[in-house]
Amino acid sequence: MYIWVILSLVMVLAVKFYTARELANLERRLLAVKEALFAKRNQYQLTQDKQAEVKTQELNMVERLVHMKEIIQDINIRLTQTDRASIGEDDEIVSKILQKR
8 A cells, every 4th residue: 555655656756857847948948939039029120220221211312313303404404495595696696697798
């Protein structure tokens, strides 16, 4: 009879030891997952910050391009108007010269 009590006690201690060891392994794995998650979260945050910075740079570049395009169009219009005016002045000068002859 005592053998069964001792055997049961040994079995309880073995199960308790096995459970404690597996719980320690589980906690170690959980800690590793938490550290990896923290690292990925930091990496994600850095990526989000970089993306926001690139987005801002892109918007600034688009704005600069729009302004440059407007300036080029304005210069083109002014040159076209100047060319037309100079052609008109040239025609007037030629017609005056022809009239004097």
